[in-house]
Amino acid sequence: MNEQKMISSIEDFQLVYDEELKSLKRPTVLICGYTGTGKTTLIQKICGEDMVPEDEIAHDAPGTKVFKEYTTPLIRFWDSRGLEPGDEEEEFLSRTRDFVRNVQRSESVDDHIHIVWYCIQGPGARVTKSDERLINEIFGKENTLVLITKNDITKPIQRDSITSYLISKGVPEDMIIPVSEDDPDSLNMVVQITHKLLPEAYKDAFISAQILSIVEKKELASTIIDSASTLALTSGWVPLPNTNAPIISVIQAKMISNLAMLYGFDKKELMTILAPTLGRLVGKQLASSLAKLIPGLGNMISGGHASIITRALGRQVQSYLEKAAIDSLEGKPKDSFKFEWSEFENIFQVLIKSYKEGINIFK
Ligand SMILES: Nc1nc2c(ncn2[C@@H]2O[C@H](COP(=O)(O)OP(=O)(O)OP(=O)(O)O)[C@@H](O)[C@H]2O)c(=O)[nH]1
Ligand SMILES: [Mg+2]
CATH class of the missing domain: 3.40.50.300 (P-loop containing nucleotide triphosphate hydrolases)
Incomplete structure (x- = not known):
């Protein structure tokens, strides 16, 4: 699927998940x-x-x-x-x-x-x-x-x-x-x-399959978020949808799918717990939140901003999934996913500041 495309439905999200799952090599x-x-x-x-x-x-x-x-x-x-x-x-x-x-x-x-x-x-x-x-x-x-x-x-x-x-x-x-x-x-x-x-090719699927080592999962999660945000940076301009449309791009959907697999969320959980919140609620609020965070924002987002949004989104999804994985290891039920806007905005501000100060946040 085209990387710059927007995910406009749960079915699209599901397709991305299926493609990513197929591309993992199973040991x-x-x-x-x-x-x-x-x-x-x-x-x-x-x-x-x-x-x-x-x-x-x-x-x-x-x-x-x-x-x-x-x-x-x-x-x-x-x-x-x-x-x-x-x-x-x-x-x-x-x-x-x-x-x-x-x-x-x-x-x-x-x-x-x-x-x-x-x-x-x-x-x-x-x-x-x-x-x-x-x-x-x-x-x-x-x-x-x-x-x-x-x-x-x-x-x-x-x-x-x-x-x-x-x-x-x-x-x-x-x-x-x-x-x-x-x-x-x-x-x-x-x-x-x-x-x-x-062998190298089978390592990622193994880390996703095992439920015990959260440390190893965290390391792989950083790599997933790094690559998605780097890809968003180089993929150029991403159209900012109107306030009612979802804002998740294929790059972000791939990142979220991979994070979900890594932390043991199956397709059903991804589709019922994560995707709807991310696809609709986030889409709506993110557009207005971005207008506040990025002065002079028109109807497009630069690669740089897209990259920072991807990273902030990735971190938030990762910390939710990590907690859910630990809870389920301890026999507790998984919480529902809530998007914390203040946390998102804080991460965004910190990343923008580092970016402006010339700190390379893309590695
Ligand atoms: N004390 C103790 N018992 C264990 C441990 N691991 C497994 N067992 C017990 O050993 C018995 C056999 O465990 P299984 O996992 O079925 O063994 P298996 O090697 O798959 O056996 P087969 O399928 O017959 O070849 C069960 O009663 C387990 O609860 C352990 O680390 N400590
Ligand atoms: Mg046996």
């Missing part, structure tokens, strides 16, 4: 390990209950079928059932090898497995031959994070012996992470290292 994570090691729990803790419903966690019999796929537009997990007592080790290894080979043979690298989370449960205090062979021969050490799960019920001596054994078998120390489901710091570590290891 694939294979999660492996013996049955009951906490694999499915880990996916749920890192990506939320929308991804894995509570009844998928098995508290008695083995829960996950051989290779189960969990997919959203932002991430794909292959959740594998591990070796169980009674299974033939060779058969299990060759089944896993075949699965990995098949996936890696897909024509598009987007469908390949990009990273492996291999789970070994801490209280088991064992690294089996089959664990070792999967990590070293089938998956490859560079892309395999070994997670020592159930760290909350693991004795230090159990954790230390698993770690030193793995290191003696060539697993790099920084690829071994003790985790427990109720320790957000340990889960955050998994998020950070996964983010670091993923």
Whole structure:
């Protein structure tokens, strides 16, 4: 869609959102390990209950079928059932090898497995031959994070012996992470290292898919706002609509869509909570507010002003979405979105001042 175009309806906004979602490259994570090691729990803790419903966690019999796929537009997990007592080790290894080979043979690298989370449960205090062979021969050490799960019920001596054994078998120390489901710091570590290891193209979708690391989301939000406001600057003159028309440009709608995806707002939430306020209310009030903020404003906005408006808008939407993401992490309902005019005007004034003083606010 033309960048300078105005968004004149919710349907247009929806189209922009769909296009942006399609353009994100989704990473694939294979999660492996013996049955009951906490694999499915880990996916749920890192990506939320929308991804894995509570009844998928098995508290008695083995829960996950051989290779189960969990997919959203932002991430794909292959959740594998591990070796169980009674299974033939060779058969299990060759089944896993075949699965990995098949996936890696897909024509598009987007469908390949990009990273492996291999789970070994801490209280088991064992690294089996089959664990070792999967990590070293089938998956490859560079892309395999070994997670020592159930760290909350693991004795230090159990954790230390698993770690030193793995290191003696060539697993790099920084690829071994003790985790427990109720320790957000340990889960955050998994998020950070996964983010670091993923190929560049898949990093953004991963940061959007995970629900835990607000810090990583914030960094990406700044990049999204920076690029939108830079684009608004270079996209030249933007027509200022009459006071009844929406003022959201495609650039701003893209920015808002990306921020919404980043903070876990799906299309429905974006369309019902954010878009109507931004599209109508903001359109109306923003035009009159701008007339006050920009002396001598005619019926056009310069690229410079458009850029500052985009940035001020982005910051406000970002801080709302961040709070909503934290609330939902804490099990609270999301507030409705209210546009704070005084905050918008303050940010606008500060940015205009810096701009006039020659401070480069576009980076
Ligand atoms: N103490 C403790 N228990 C955990 C932790 N993570 C998972 N569990 C429990 O371990 C059991 C198995 O968890 P799942 O997530 O279903 O394990 P899985 O690896 O997916 O099992 P399969 O699907 O059978 O291969 C459940 O009772 C979980 O509640 C943890 O960090 N600490
Ligand atoms: Mg499972």
